[in-house]
Amino acid sequence: MSTEHQRYSTENQADAIGRYAEERGYKIIKTYSDAGKSGLRIEGRDGLTQLLDDIQVGKAEFKTVLVYDISRWGRFQDADESAYYEYICKRAGIAVEYCAEQFDNDGSPVSTIVKGVKRAMAGEYSRELSQKVFAGQSRLIEMGYRQGGPPGFGLRRMLIDEIGNQKGVLARGEHKSIQTDRVTLVPGPENEIAIVNQIFHSFVDDQQSEAMIAADLNKKGIKTDLDREWTPSVVRQLLSNEKYIGNNIWNRHSFKLKKRHVQNEPNSWIRSEGAFEAIVDTALFTAAKAIFDAKAHRFSDEEMLDGLRSALETHGFLSGIVINETRSLPSSGQYQSRFGSLLRAYKLVGFIPDRDYRYIEINKRLRKAHTEIVESTLGGIEQAGGQVQHDAKTGLLTINHEFSASVVIARCTQTGAGAYRWNIRLDTGLLPDITVVVRMDQANEAPLDYYLLPTADMTLPKLRFSESNGLSLDAYRFDDLAHFFALCERTSILEVA
Numbered sequence: 001m002s003t004e005h006q007r008y009s010t011e012n013q014a015d016a017i018g019r020y021a022e023e024r025g026y027k028i029i030k031t032y033s034d035a036g037k038s039g040l041r042i043e044g045r046d047g048l049t050q051l052l053d054d055i056q057v058g059k060a061e062f063k064t065v066l067v068y069d070i071s072r073w074g075r076f077q078d079a080d081e082s083a084y085y086e087y088i089c090k091r092a093g094i095a096v097e098y099c100a101e102q103f104d105n106d107g108s109p110v111s112t113i114v115k116g117v118k119r120a121m122a123g124e125y126s127r128e129l130s131q132k133v134f135a136g137q138s139r140l141i142e143m144g145y146r147q148g149g150p151p152g153f154g155l156r157r158m159l160i161d162e163i164g165n166q167k168g169v170l171a172r173g174e175h176k177s178i179q180t181d182r183v184t185l186v187p188g189p190e191n192e193i194a195i196v197n198q199i200f201h202s203f204v205d206d207q208q209s210e211a212m213i214a215a216d217l218n219k220k221g222i223k224t225d226l227d228r229e230w231t232p233s234v235v236r237q238l239l240s241n242e243k244y245i246g247n248n249i250w251n252r253h254s255f256k257l258k259k260r261h262v263q264n265e266p267n268s269w270i271r272s273e274g275a276f277e278a279i280v281d282t283a284l285f286t287a288a289k290a291i292f293d294a295k296a297h298r299f300s301d302e303e304m305l306d307g308l309r310s311a312l313e314t315h316g317f318l319s320g321i322v323i324n325e326t327r328s329l330p331s332s333g334q335y336q337s338r339f340g341s342l343l344r345a346y347k348l349v350g351f352i353p354d355r356d357y358r359y360i361e362i363n364k365r366l367r368k369a370h371t372e373i374v375e376s377t378l379g380g381i382e383q384a385g386g387q388v389q390h391d392a393k394t395g396l397l398t399i400n401h402e403f404s405a406s407v408v409i410a411r412c413t414q415t416g417a418g419a420y421r422w423n424i425r426l427d428t429g430l431l432p433d434i435t436v437v438v439r440m441d442q443a444n445e446a447p448l449d450y451y452l453l454p455t456a457d458m459t460l461p462k463l464r465f466s467e468s469n470g471l472s473l474d475a476y477r478f479d480d481l482a483h484f485f486a487l488c489e490r491t492s493i494l495e496v497a
Contacts, residue, residue, distance in 0.1 A: 144275030
């Protein structure tokens with residue numbers, strides 16, 4: 001074929017495989033295909049994954065797999081990966097034949113050597129192609145053309161032909177249809193341009209934080225270019241993007257050969273200054289950048305604490321909002337990351353909140369514990385021979401297609417007299433058949449025991465457990481989940497609840 005794309009179109013591959021099968025008297029009974037999918041990773045390759053699954057679980061109704069050529073397993077960067085997938089077929093007694101290769105896949109030394117070389121060549125092809133594509137995209141960026149992505153609030157994508165004539169503005173979701181056409185950015189509606197400049201002035205002149213600006217825009221009913229609510233991060237992206245002063249920046253992040261996302265250093269960025277018409281004054285943008293640079297300064301621990309002490313003297317108290325809105329300070333998230341929590345940072349500068357904020361840390365542990373217990377429950381039920389479906393949105397478990405269950409964490413609290421209590425709020429809105437209540441220990445760090453509450457017997461949305469509940473509570477009590485898993489092996493809800 002004249003191009004790589006034509007040669008490897010699914011239609012051409014299917015025709016070649018069909019001819020190969022007809023010549024050898026094979027009957028094709030099933031086709032596995034991954035049209036339009038990258039061959040760099042098996043993730044997203046539903047066809048190949050299904051083929052391997054069918055073979056491994058013994059569902060294959062065929063004796064031979066016909067593959068167009070060596071590279072169709074994938075252009076993996078590790079040549080052994082495609083060899084492994086071929087081995088899975090052979091291990092199950094299913095032969096693999098290549099329709100467009102000039103050798104027989106008979107296990108001979110020659111075929112083994114040729115396959116190894118061709119697998120390496122397939123991976124090398126991807127590396128070379130990646131370099132060529134990157135070079136081509138870099139050249140287009142330097143020429144002032146846009147390489148994908150939404151234009152941003154206040155800007156629009158303009159389609160131009162190969163000699164630079166404008167063909168029209170591209171609406172959201174529209175793409176060029178002719179290979180020689182290019183896309184550039186142009187100013188959007190006047191009202192959006194005015195809003196963009198107001199955002200910059202509010203940040204630079206009025207010293208408003210990103211959160212304050214976002215709240216003001218939302219209050220006015222102004223939506224982003226994606227028709228969403230404004231958030232501090234969206235405002236921050238707008239304030240820091242050089243496209244608003246006409247600069248074309250690319251390669252901030254890369255995902256080469258589908259390996260991993262990398263945040264590149266500024267010296268690796270591809271730049272073209274003055275590529276678009278600016279809608280924000282350069283001096284105003286530079287002033288905003290200076291504010292961000294000051295916040296990004298790598299403070300020592302002592303500098304961060306000194307700044308916190310100064311904020312405490314100014315405001316008389318501390319909070320996440322106070323920290324985020326004080327321009328001379330790093331963000332509250334940086335304090336949490338550096339010192340483990342805001343409470344610890346407060347303690348280091350001598351600030352004791354009026355309220356007991358320990359519940360924040362406890363909540364974090366309880367959320368983590370809930371996730372771990374649900375995962376343990378799912379695994380335990382399946383290991384016990386039961387079936388379970390988990391609704392990620394509601395958290396509801398459906399067991400053996402017979403009954404539903406909800407997992408609730410009960411925090412341990414202490415009364416003024418020193419007694420321990422557990423307040424339980426049942427998921428009455430979900431109406432599960434049973435509720436698994438997990439009582440946490442006195443430190444709220446690990447499960448103490450488990451209660452199985454049939455919803456039919458619960459008349460109140462809230463319950464309160466004491467340290468010893470005796471027989472007054474109509475419920476099953478377990479010291480661990482093993483007993484619950486055993487119950488879930490039964491199929492009748494009457495036996496469980």
